[in-house]
Amino acid sequence: MIYFDNAATTAVKPAGVGQAVAKVLTSGQYGNPGRDASKYSLNSGLLVQQTREKVARLFHIPSSDNVMFTNNATDSLNVVLKGLLHAGDHVITTDYEHNSVLRPLAQLKQQGVQVSYLPFAPETGQLQIKQLPQMLTPATKAVVCTHASNVTGYVLPLAAISQFCQEQGLWLIVDAAQTAGFLDIDVQQQGIDALCFTGHKSLYGPQGIGGICLKTDLPVTPLKSGGTGVDSFNPAMPAELPTRLEAGTLNVPGIAGLGAGIDYLTQTGLQPLRKHVLTLVDQLLTGLAQYPEITIYTPKAAMKTGAVAFNVGTINSAEVGQWLWDTAQIATRTGAHCAPRVLIGYGVKQQGIVRVSLSSFNTAEQVATFLTAIAQLIAAYRQER
Incomplete structure (x- = not known):
């Protein structure tokens, strides 16, 4: 089997990740962090703090x-x-946003928040950054954007967006689900006010762990409230960070796995890992580009992640994905990818899009196998026509 759905989650993890999670769950030495003075609680508290510091160093x-x-x-x-x-x-x-941005904003629209959507040019895939000033109103408070498209792998021009936000005094909120652990991120240098990330993709952690990184203490009202282990007689959440935004028991096994994933990245180096993935992306794009029947949506003249988006003729994307799995046991992703405005922008709402997404654990041999399978699919498609 070949796993090419790493933009959804990395199925292959560094060995240390599973070992770190297992240690918390099987050693009998980890309790609830910050709840008492026992060694069990202290072990968990130390692990949580060490991982906080690893995240802080990674994203500056x-x-x-x-x-x-x-x-x-x-x-x-x-x-x-x-x-x-x-x-x-x-x-x-x-x-270019994922529903993780679009749906919360849709809920906020019902509560009286106004939302504007910056389009991209379907011919090039480039975000229409010059339209940003036209969208500005006296009530504009923030720009929220993905760092890279989960569909096409296109990396948005974050520097230009950040400059606009700084000039206009706006908060910049970045969805780094696709880039945390793949691209170098410096919250201070890039002017990111709030970085939102997940651990189970290019950070190689387990599912169920993610985080928020704030450049400064923004006035974020807690979405959830509950136990914190401190200030228990206060009916409100404590005012200080990180406690204000961490109600309830923390996911200590997940935090341990995240910490081990960051260890793998820092020890190996983001640059060599990224170089390996982008070499595979170039191999894949070169192979796909030889077929006139294939439409490639991943922009050529732009920074990329490990995701490549395409369609084969008029075949429904789900049929292509199923064929790849049934014929060659290759796992890809098809459909709308929880990013409806991308599909609408490219005019493929009904057809969907096929996405191949690579990680540092994929190989050139796997890409070659994929391209062989695509050649067979194209041959069959030409026969049918």
Whole structure:
């Protein structure tokens, strides 16, 4: 079997990730962090703090207190968007967004928040960044955007977006689900006010762990409230970070796995891992480009992640994905990818899009096998026509 759905989740993890999770669950030495003075609680508290510091170093967060753990990027985005935006506010987003941004904003629209969507040019895939000033209103509070499209792998021009936000005094909220652990991210240098990430993709952690990184202590109202282990007689959540945004028992096994995933990245180096993936992407794109029947949606003249999006003629994307699995045991992703405005922008709402997404654990031999399978599919498609 060949796994080419890493933009959804990395199925193959570094060995240390599973070992770290297993240690928490099987050693009998880890309790509830921050709840008492026992060794069990202290072990968990130390592990949580060490991982906070690893996240802070990875993304250049000024203080580890500005790192909050959540379930995933979707959870993080809900906390930040619903905690910052209120009736009468205006926010700008893009047509490249995942539903983890679009759906919370749709809920906020029902509560009186105004939303504008920055389009992309379907001919090039490039975001129409020059239209940003036209969308500005006196009520604009923030720009929220994905760092890279989960469908096409296109990396958005974050530097230009950040400059616009700084010039206009807007918050920049970034969905880094596709880029955390793949691209170098410096919250301070890039002017990111709130970075929302998940652990189970290019950070190689387990599912169910993610986080929020704040450049400064933004006035984020807690989405959830509950136990924190401190200030128990206060009916409100504590005011300080990270406690304010971390209600309830933390996912200590997930945090352990996330920490081990970051260890793998820092020890191996993001640059060599990224170079390996992008070499495979070039191999894949070159192979697909030889067929006139194939439409490639991943922009050529832009930074990319490990995702490549395409269609074969007029074949429904689900049929292509099923054929690849049935014929060659290759796992891909098809359909709308939880990013409806991307499909609408490219005019393929009914057909969907086929996505291949690679990780550092994939190989050139696997890409060659995939391209052989595509050649067979194209041959069959030509016969039918």
